[in-house]
Amino acid sequence: MNSSIHPHLKQDRLIASLVDAGDLSLSEAAHLQECAACRADRLTMEKEFSSLGDLAERYSPEPDRPAVLHFPKERAWVAWPLGWKASMASAFALLLVISATWYFTGPFKTPAPFQEVANGTTPGDQELMSEINRLSENAIPRSYLYITGEYDKGLSEDFIRFVVPLEDHDAISRQNKKKGHAAC
């Protein structure tokens, strides 16, 4: 086929041939094969597009890191901001402080055994109850306390004498008891 029969390929057809040469019709393909001008245009266009890749490579930096696979570290469930050794030591120290506080401080004393708590009794309660029972069993009637003089045992002798003075020491009372002596 003579190239002069078929008109020169337009830009869009040349681009189509660059995308896929098989897209051209038979007559277009034949013309391209024979027409030097169309082939030159196609070659120029091809170089223009491929030059982009060359330029992009030229204007790109080279990677600094070598092509070695660095496995990223798995994210830990527990963060170790001080490193695991320091964190473990801190945790142990904290545990020690909490245990000491628990052991020595009243509110943190070891609770009574489960069974005693369930029964509502503790060793302290039992001791108190036995003391109450002992007192109630050995209680002395109040009248006996008067006889033995233990009823007012808590009051001092001076205090009682102040409140209720002895008759012998009170001159006015002594005079009042005499016959014919009138009170003022």
Added chain:
Amino acid sequence: MEYDKDSVSRWVLEAVNGSEASFHRLMDLYYKGIFRMIFYRIQSKMDAEDITQEVFFQAYNRLNSLQSPDRFKSWLFSIALNKVRDFIRKKKFRSLFQALPENLDLESEGNPGSRPSEAHEQLERTDFWNMVTHMMTGLSNKEREVFTLRFFDNLSIREISQVMDKGESTIKTFLYRAMLKIKNNPSLQKLAEETMQ
């Protein structure tokens, strides 16, 4: 360095069976390509290096999901593409809360104390990427992606269809449209002239 397809397939099979040495051979082969592919899209060297590491780490962990050893390259590029999309999405989200200029790394790579030749190179680099960005402005996302994969990353139509999980005819259509739009952009001629010099 180019390797024949059989060697690559053999290394892939060995890597699937647990050979770290074979995987490192594959990594040597594709490391720069993946790094550049990521850099073209995010324009940050540091981030590109991080993402490249992530790509190969993920590839190593998911080698068993690879359908065929022949598809290793496109599979690697599809992982990289997903990582880049994730990165851009996160960057956009972060930019809602902080007003940072785009392409920060590209601009800040120039050191005030650097030699004049380095400063000139830096200027050329920035110029080039600005022109590329301008050239791609009129393209849709799909057209831009297909064009970049074809002419910047040098993937074949078949590889692009595997990376983007689309039919070859669809890829050809996107590529044809993108090339038509870019061909009429004066930036392309300017860049081509620069290459010819």
